[in-house]
Amino acid sequence: MLAEPAERTSISExxxxxxxxxxxxxxxxxxxxxxxxxxxxxxTVAEFAQQAGVSSPTIxxxxxxxxxQNYPDFQAALQAELAAQIQSPLSRTASAEAVAPSEAGxxxxxxxxxxxxxxxxxxxxxxxAVSAALADPRxxxxxxxxxxxxxxxxxxxxxxxxxRPGVVHLTGQESGWHDKLADMGRRDAMVIFDIRRYQAxxxxxxxxxxxxxxxxxxxxxxxxxxxxxxxxxxxPVRTASPSAWDSSAALFVLAEALIDSVTRARADEGAKRxxxxxxxx
Amino acid sequence: MLAEPAERTSISExxxxxxxxxxxxxxxxxxxxxxxxxxxxxxTVAEFAQQAGVSSPTIxxxxxxxxxQNYPDFQAALQAELAAQIQSPLSRTASAEAVAPSEAGxxxxxxxxxxxxxxxxxxxxxxxAVSAALADPRxxxxxxxxxxxxxxxxxxxxxxxxxRPGVVHLTGQESGWHDKLADMGRRDAMVIFDIRRYQAxxxxxxxxxxxxxxxxxxxxxxxxxxxxxxxxxxxPVRTASPSAWDSSAALFVLAEALIDSVTRARADEGAKRxxxxxxxx
DNA sequence: CAAAATCCGTACCATACGATACAGAGCATG
DNA sequence: CATGCTCTGTATCGTATGGTACGGATTTTG
Numbered sequence: 001m002l003a004e005p006a007e008r009t010s011i012s013e014x015x016x017x018x019x020x021x022x023x024x025x026x027x028x029x030x031x032x033x034x035x036x037x038x039x040x041x042x043x044t045v046a047e048f049a050q051q052a053g054v055s056s057p058t059i060x061x062x063x064x065x066x067x068x069q070n071y072p073d074f075q076a077a078l079q080a081e082l083a084a085q086i087q088s089p090l091s092r093t094a095s096a097e098a099v100a101p102s103e104a105g106x107x108x109x110x111x112x113x114x115x116x117x118x119x120x121x122x123x124x125x126x127x128x129a130v131s132a133a134l135a136d137p138r139x140x141x142x143x144x145x146x147x148x149x150x151x152x153x154x155x156x157x158x159x160x161x162x163x164r165p166g167v168v169h170l171t172g173q174e175s176g177w178h179d180k181l182a183d184m185g186r187r188d189a190m191v192i193f194d195i196r197r198y199q200a201x202x203x204x205x206x207x208x209x210x211x212x213x214x215x216x217x218x219x220x221x222x223x224x225x226x227x228x229x230x231x232x233x234x235x236p237v238r239t240a241s242p243s244a245w246d247s248s249a250a251l252f253v254l255a256e257a258l259i260d261s262v263t264r265a266r267a268d269e270g271a272k273r274x275x276x277x278x279x280x281x
Numbered sequence: 282m283l284a285e286p287a288e289r290t291s292i293s294e295x296x297x298x299x300x301x302x303x304x305x306x307x308x309x310x311x312x313x314x315x316x317x318x319x320x321x322x323x324x325t326v327a328e329f330a331q332q333a334g335v336s337s338p339t340i341x342x343x344x345x346x347x348x349x350q351n352y353p354d355f356q357a358a359l360q361a362e363l364a365a366q367i368q369s370p371l372s373r374t375a376s377a378e379a380v381a382p383s384e385a386g387x388x389x390x391x392x393x394x395x396x397x398x399x400x401x402x403x404x405x406x407x408x409x410a411v412s413a414a415l416a417d418p419r420x421x422x423x424x425x426x427x428x429x430x431x432x433x434x435x436x437x438x439x440x441x442x443x444x445r446p447g448v449v450h451l452t453g454q455e456s457g458w459h460d461k462l463a464d465m466g467r468r469d470a471m472v473i474f475d476i477r478r479y480q481a482x483x484x485x486x487x488x489x490x491x492x493x494x495x496x497x498x499x500x501x502x503x504x505x506x507x508x509x510x511x512x513x514x515x516x517p518v519r520t521a522s523p524s525a526w527d528s529s530a531a532l533f534v535l536a537e538a539l540i541d542s543v544t545r546a547r548a549d550e551g552a553k554r555x556x557x558x559x560x561x562x
Numbered sequence: 563c564a565a566a567a568t569c570c571g572t573a574c575c576a577t578a579c580g581a582t583a584c585a586g587a588g589c590a591t592g
Numbered sequence: 593c594a595t596g597c598t599c600t601g602t603a604t605c606g607t608a609t610g611g612t613a614c615g616g617a618t619t620t621t622g
Binding site: 325326327337338341351352353 | 578579580581
């Protein structure tokens with residue numbers, strides 16, 4: 001993690017605030033900094049001074065007036081701003097073609113398109129309803145997935161288990177799952193990851209869970225698994241990819257979005273629980 | 282002829298060109314610079330060295346190998362690149378805001394940015410080298426990951442197992458992993474997913490696997506797991522997210538890109554193998 | 563217009579920083 | 593297993609850099 005800037009306002013704002021009350025020499029320093037923002041501030045005091053046409057001490061008095069203890073502190077603050085700016089969407093290339101068209105880049109661009117497309121069409125109500133269901137600590141949460149998507153179910157389960165009690169990931173052989181059916185009831189939720197080719201066993205199990213009264217939450221692809229028939233909530237994601245395999249990237253990000261949402265919903269209880277769990281390690 | 286001009290190519294390209302021929306320590310420096318490009322290079326040698334986990338002279342040798350006379354020259358070149366990047370019209374125009382700013386959309390946008398950023402900095406050579414190692418059917422492939430990233434390891438393993446023989450996912454308790462060490466040899470590859478907080482057990486196991494002669498492939502975050510010390514290949518990904526949790530979306534897409542690449546490399550044998558497997562179901 | 567206050571640059575100092583010599587560790591090679 | 597080579601860290605040095613005291617220049621004010 002980067003260090004936090006000392007103050008909440010950006011340096012350029014701070015300059016704008018005080019530039020009127022500055023003496024002439026320091027004002028020249030301020031103007032040249034703004035004109036070459038922020039890189040001139042990362043160079044040495046002498047270079048900055050020469051560029052501004054003033055002497056080194058004037059530069060140092062200038063940064064002192066801005067509230068910095070010394071010149072390195074000032075530079076560190078500038079770098080922190082730069083880091084934030086570079087990482088923000090503002091600075092990166094604007095076109096949709098985000099990544100160079102290398103071999104790997106094609107896959108990345110497809111994933112980006114899938115994520116974009118998926119989240120543009122996600123129903124906010126649907127999403128918050130699912131999040132609320134997952135955040136409700138009264139019932140249990142069961143998770144299961146297909147041959148590949150089960151990994152994402154596991155990823156979601158690993159996080160949920162830290163946030164709340166009663167998280168069960170049904171892994172391995174389907175034969176063992178049926179034992180859990182007896183425990184399921186109206187208060188419980190069952191999260192199914194199912195993208196094509198849909199596995200018959202998953203559908204069977206989902207139907208039985210639905211009959212037990214569990215709330216079925218289905219995360220599936222744009223073709224929509226037949227399990228939707230039994231599901232209370234269905235969220236489809238896009239999986240198109242220029243590859244022999246479909247891409248589950250959007251599904252993965254959806255899982256992360258749910259994790260974030262549930263974490264916020266259970267901010268207080270969840271934080272305490274995570275502290276407890278950490279203390280046991 | 283004087284020394285090479287070295288002006289035209291960007292520094293990141295120059296690194297990608299020569300990273301293969303670098304010794305371990307300098308490669309580590311190169312990786313951390315790419316992962317935190319370019320700001321870590323603007324800090325002092327000592328800070329750069331500490332971040333990379335090497336000593337100051339190694340950093341200086343690294344920049345010397347890139348063709349710079351001294352460290353300030355190197356920093357000046359980085360700043361010149363940054364200046365060009367910041368002032369270019371690209372950076373001012375807001376990138377197509379991918380998704381509406383809903384609650385879930387914030388997570389999606391962060392994931393997109395991470396993927397974009399990650400794949401822009403991935404070295405093509407490094408990527409193809411990893412892909413080749415994973416496609417080589419003579420050795421075995423072992424995969425392992427941390428508490429959360431292990432799900433992605435599993436995802437990769439599930440696909441690789443369809444494409445080629447000899448894929449082993451080390452899951453569950455670490456205690457059981459050590460039994461596999463006896464089987465590891467020079468021909469084998471070990472894929473480690475390790476994002477912070479780095480688990481000590483993973484590092485221990487990786488070191489032992491490296492001593493057995495296995496090729497360590499490390500997929501880690503931008504802070505670079507200490508396992509990089511033992512790794513033959515290191516690919517860092519971005520994990521920044523406006524959430525209580527880091528995002529592994531870029532790591533996931535990287536896994537998918539590798540799956541695609543290995544699939545292409547083994548197009549004929551892999552297709553036959555998949556037909557066989559399907560016929561058994 | 564004189565006196566005072568403020569501002570600014572020259573000269574100098576302390577130190578943090580980059581650079582280098584050297585020896586030990588690690589690794590490949592025969 | 594021995595030998596040579598490459599790589600890497602420790603210790604040290606010279607210097608460039610940030611910092612400061614002080615006197616002259618400039619502006620302000622009565």
